[in-house]
Amino acid sequence: MSVTFTAELTGEPVDMNNANAARVLGTLGYSEPYGDEGAEIFLGCILLALALDPEDAGRPAVTDSRFTDCGRPQGYTGARLRELHHLAEFARARSLRITWG
Numbered sequence: 001m002s003v004t005f006t007a008e009l010t011g012e013p014v015d016m017n018n019a020n021a022a023r024v025l026g027t028l029g030y031s032e033p034y035g036d037e038g039a040e041i042f043l044g045c046i047l048l049a050l051a052l053d054p055e056d057a058g059r060p061a062v063t064d065s066r067f068t069d070c071g072r073p074q075g076y077t078g079a080r081l082r083e084l085h086h087l088a089e090f091a092r093a094r095s096l097r098i099t100w101g
Helices: 018-028 039-052 076-093
Strands: 002-007 010-017 035-038 097-100
Touching: 002 018, 002 076, 010 018, 010 076, 018 039, 018 076, 035 039, 039 076, 039 097, 076 097
Parallel strands: none
Antiparallel strands: 002 010, 002 097, 035 097
C-alpha cells in the first residue's frame, strides 16, 4: 500500500509507503492518509516543518511472521519534505490543490 501526493493529477507525483507517509503527514500536521489542501497552505506547512528541521533517525527494517516493514533511512523525512516542497511550488504557480491518498 502507498500514499501518492499529486497536484490535482498533474506534475510529478510523490509516492510513499503508508508508514512513511504517516510520518511525513504527521510532521505536516495532518492525521489522515488521504486529503487535499490548497497549495499555499500546504506549502506553508512544509516550510514550517523544514524550519523546525525534524529529527529523523530512521527506523530499521522489521519482519514478523506475516509482514515486513522495510524501515526508513536516516534523514528520510527531510528529503521527502523537500520533494513535496517542489510539488507544492508547482501547484502554487498553477493555482492547483495538493491531493494525497
